[in-house]
Amino acid sequence: MAEPRKLDWDSDFFGFTVVEAHSTRSGEGDLDRVVGAACQMGATLLVYTVPAGSPVSLPGRAAHVDVRHTYICDYSRITFGPPEAAHLIEFHEGRDPLPELDRLALLSGQHSRFFNDPLFPRPAAEALYTTWMRRALTREFGDHVLVARDPDGVIAAMYSGRIDSAGFGVPDLMAVDPRLRGRALGAGFLQTSMLHYRERGIVKGRLRSQGRNRFARAIYERLGWTLAACEDVYHVWLGVPPVKEYSS
Missing domain, CATH: 3.40.630.30 (Gcn5-related N-acetyltransferase (GNAT))
Known part of the structure; x- marks a missing residue:
């Protein structure tokens, strides 16, 4: 089962809390639990990764954003x-x-x-x-x-x-x-x-x-x-990201 963890550097840089979770098997039924845990952590964005081709039922404001290839x-x-x-x-x-x-x-x-x-x-x-x-x-x-x-x-x-x-x-x-x-x-x-x-x-x-x-x-x-390895990567938005000013 995937265990969510906060990405401290990403969260500080973007100005909103980013949490990631990696599942090593089919994501069916696991995502709801991870979403709940990420919400408890105050996440705006959950980055959810599963082996490529795993069945995933996406909630609203979620998208498949990459097929990550590790070489x-x-x-x-x-x-x-x-x-x-x-x-x-x-x-x-x-x-x-x-x-x-x-x-x-x-x-x-x-x-x-x-x-x-x-x-x-x-x-x-x-x-x-x-x-x-x-x-x-x-x-x-x-x-x-x-x-x-x-x-x-x-x-x-x-x-x-x-x-x-x-x-x-x-x-x-x-x-x-x-x-x-x-x-x-x-x-x-x-x-x-x-x-x-x-x-x-x-x-x-x-x-x-x-x-x-x-x-x-x-x-x-x-x-x-x-x-x-080949993995499907999903972005699950649990909130609206704030607008932040970035120095040039």
Whole structure:
């Protein structure tokens, strides 16, 4: 049975209480109990996750927002040669926010549950991805940032990677402006990051990908990532989220 828990960071950032619950089996009959518990916790949003295909009877103001794919990888078994598009990719050492990186951060979130749930406040979703990008730059929430530039020298593609609390090397944000697409930058970013982790002795990788982002999932699978889990994610709104001002 799923046990709800409050997401403290999310709740503080968004300005409303977010609770999540993961069920490891069919969600039939379990959601009502979880909703009741989340209401007791003062939740505005319940994020409910079950194995893909599980039957779920949704209450009002609830939606299926993602099919979350979890991939794992053993970096020690990498067999590819030099990364694709290596001549276009550079490690970005700057730590200050940049408008072009903020814009790419929003582009990286286009397939996320935050942007695809019409009830999720759009300013909150945009502030979340901008904050993640800026924390990656300062290394508060990241290990390295990769970029590629257009012919005018403007950053038009980016990738960020981090190391999680379990020591996994995690591909995080990635976005390529349309004018640089078709140059294998997605694969090149991921290959560069994987080799970077391996050179540092980090041999295990893990990531979560949105089901609707078929392009990214195809890259992961081509480069040797293994699908470990597939889950349905639901947003159950138990209240109306307040409007919050986010600093730019």
